[in-house]
Amino acid sequence: MPSTGQRARNAMRTREVLAQTAVELFLEDGFDAVTVEQVAAAANVSPRTTYRYFHTKEGLALALLTDLDNHFLQSVQARPHDEAPLESLRHALAEAWAWLESSGQSETYLVLQAFVESHPGLMAANLQRGYSQEELLVATLETKPVFRSSGDLGPRLVVAAFAGASRVAVTTWRRTAGTVPMLINTLDTCIASLLPALQSAGEPPHVR
Secondary structure, three states: OOOHHHHHHHHHHHHHHHHHHHHHHHHHHOOOOOOHHHHHHHOOOOHHHHHHHOOOHHHHHOHHHHHHHHHHHHHHHHOOOOOOHHHHHHHHHHHHHHHHHHOOOHHHHHHHHHHHHOOHHHHHHHHHHHHHHHHHHHHHHOOOHHHOOOOOHHHHHHHHHHHHHHHHHHHHHHHHOOOHHHHHHHHHHHHHHHHHHHHHHOOOOOOO
16 A cells, blocks of 8 residues: 555646646647546546546646746745845745756746737636735735734735736746746846836926
C-alpha cells in the first residue's frame, strides 16, 4: 500500500499530467472544441478522476496560472513579518517567476496568457481567479505591523498597485519575449515608476 507521501506525489503527478495535456489540446484544437472527457482520455485518466482535480474545464486551462499564484502567495507568507509590503510582494513574485522558469514552463505561460485573453469565457474565469488571489494577498498583508492602524485600505491599495505594476511588466515582457530576469527588471522599473507616474498624471498640461 502506498505511503501518504507517495500518494501525495502520485496525486501531484496526475494533476500535472492533466493540466499539461489540457493546455496542449486547447492550444492545438481550441478551447471550445475540446471536452474534459477528451482531456481525460489523452491523459489516460478517468473523467471522474479529472473532475476530482479540476471541477471545470476553465480550471484545467488555468492550472498553470493557478500554480504560479499559489507559489507567489506561499512566498509572500514566508517573507519576514516586518519587511516592507512592496518588498515582500516583489521578492515573492520574483521567486514565483523563477520557479516558472526552472520548471521549464515560462514559454507555455507566455502562450497561455495570450490564449486566455482571446477567449471571453476564459478571460472572465481568469479575472475571477485574479480577484480571489488579491483577496488572499490582502489577508496576508493585513498581518504586517505597518498596517495595524490603517484598517483595510492600506493593504488593498498596496495589492492593487502591485497588481497593476506586475500586469504592465508581464505585458511588456510578452511583447519582447524576454527572459525571466528581464521580467523581474521590468517589474522593478514599473514599481519605481508607479508613484512618479501617478503624480505626473495629476499635473495640468503645459501650455505652449
